[in-house]
Amino acid sequence: MIGWMGKRKPLFLFGMLTLLLAGCGKENLTAFEPKGYGAESSMNLIILSIIIMAFVLAIVLLVYVITLVRFRKKKGQENFIPKQVEGNKTLETVWTVIPIILVLILAVPTVVATFDLADKSEAQDGINVEVTGNQYWWHFNYQGDEVQTSQDLYIPTGERVYLNMKSSDVIHSFWVPSISGKMDVNPENVNTMYLEAHEEGVYWGKCAELCGPSHSLMDFKVIAVSPEEYDQWISDMQSVDPEADPEDAVAQDGKALFEEKSCVACHAIGSSPNATGPNLTNFGDRTKIAGYLEPTEENLVKWITDPESVKPGNKMTGNYPDVSEEEAEQIAAYLLQLSPSDITTESAGN
Numbered sequence: 001m002i003g004w005m006g007k008r009k010p011l012f013l014f015g016m017l018t019l020l021l022a023g024c025g026k027e028n029l030t031a032f033e034p035k036g037y038g039a040e041s042s043m044n045l046i047i048l049s050i051i052i053m054a055f056v057l058a059i060v061l062l063v064y065v066i067t068l069v070r071f072r073k074k075k076g077q078e079n080f081i082p083k084q085v086e087g088n089k090t091l092e093t094v095w096t097v098i099p100i101i102l103v104l105i106l107a108v109p110t111v112v113a114t115f116d117l118a119d120k121s122e123a124q125d126g127i128n129v130e131v132t133g134n135q136y137w138w139h140f141n142y143q144g145d146e147v148q149t150s151q152d153l154y155i156p157t158g159e160r161v162y163l164n165m166k167s168s169d170v171i172h173s174f175w176v177p178s179i180s181g182k183m184d185v186n187p188e189n190v191n192t193m194y195l196e197a198h199e200e201g202v203y204w205g206k207c208a209e210l211c212g213p214s215h216s217l218m219d220f221k222v223i224a225v226s227p228e229e230y231d232q233w234i235s236d237m238q239s240v241d242p243e244a245d246p247e248d249a250v251a252q253d254g255k256a257l258f259e260e261k262s263c264v265a266c267h268a269i270g271s272s273p274n275a276t277g278p279n280l281t282n283f284g285d286r287t288k289i290a291g292y293l294e295p296t297e298e299n300l301v302k303w304i305t306d307p308e309s310v311k312p313g314n315k316m317t318g319n320y321p322d323v324s325e326e327e328a329e330q331i332a333a334y335l336l337q338l339s340p341s342d343i344t345t346e347s348a349g350n
């Protein structure tokens, strides 16, 4: 039976693949357009390995074609058997030595890059951020600066930012493809890496290790701003008064509810190291809510009243008293005005 796809099956499959892959490559979420030191270093290795692979493919194809043409069965030579070269020392040596050379060409730069990307010799004088992976969000503690934040990591361009990473629960993997390679984030030990962004911008990050039902929603951002803007951001964050009352009356009620509904038990505002939930000091500047929802009031109300519908298996669901729609709106008004700094994604040119 010839189905509706009929002979066009390959074309159909190709079309589906094109559609599927067209969804990939969100802006600043690709290792193929490196915007940072680590990503560039990986990209160079990728290009090198592709060149070597293409070289091997070309040689193999060439030998294949020559063999096909030269050793075809010819008329009048049906019983002809070509010269047997089994055990030929020269051939054996050539096809042993060439691959070894190719592997060496690949291995030496790879090992050099691996050590280079693990280099911590300047870490002590640089910016150090303690990164904690949690189901399903990221916490960032700027060590020595008493600044805590979550989900959006601000870094200065042109400088190495050293990450000291651990997990509070299961294994996660920290990956900002445009800036650097992946690093596993384990509960048992601290893994380290550094980020160095060449250009200002907002870079997407993903958790790259299956960690539970909402693993694919464990997105975050790295926001690279100029060093001056970064210093400004740090000092703005440091001067936040967590007790400050909002000007708006609705937001004031929201603040009271935020305490009443025990949100404060998990969410710190200011530099308190409490990290059972995301730090909300600059929540009003977040690029997303819970890592992936657009930061609108509507989405925030939805999150506060029913987080489970947004992120299945998250650790907030069921751990606070019921919040009505109206109360959620008041809380949302409070949270959305938490914007202590003028340095936001706009400063990064987005």
Ligand code: HEC
Residues within 6 Å of the ligand: 135, 136, 137, 150, 151, 214, 258, 261, 262, 263, 264, 265, 266, 267, 276, 277, 278, 279, 286, 288, 289, 290, 291, 303, 304, 311, 314, 315, 316, 319, 320, 323, 331, 335
């Ligand atoms: C038991 C601890 C806990 C309590 C209590 C709690 N939350 Fe959460 N909250 C979390 C966790 C954990 C997350 C991260 C969820 C995720 O992304 O997987 C979160 C995420 C959020 C976010 C998104 C933060 C971001 O950076 O995008 C907001 C906003 C929020 N909670 C508001 C509230 C409000 C308002 C209350 C009180 C009504 C509250 N939370 C009570 C633990 C808690």
Ligand SMILES: [Cu+2]
Residues within 6 Å of the ligand: 133, 134, 135, 136, 171, 172, 173, 207, 208, 209, 210, 211, 215, 218
């Ligand atoms: Cu994860």
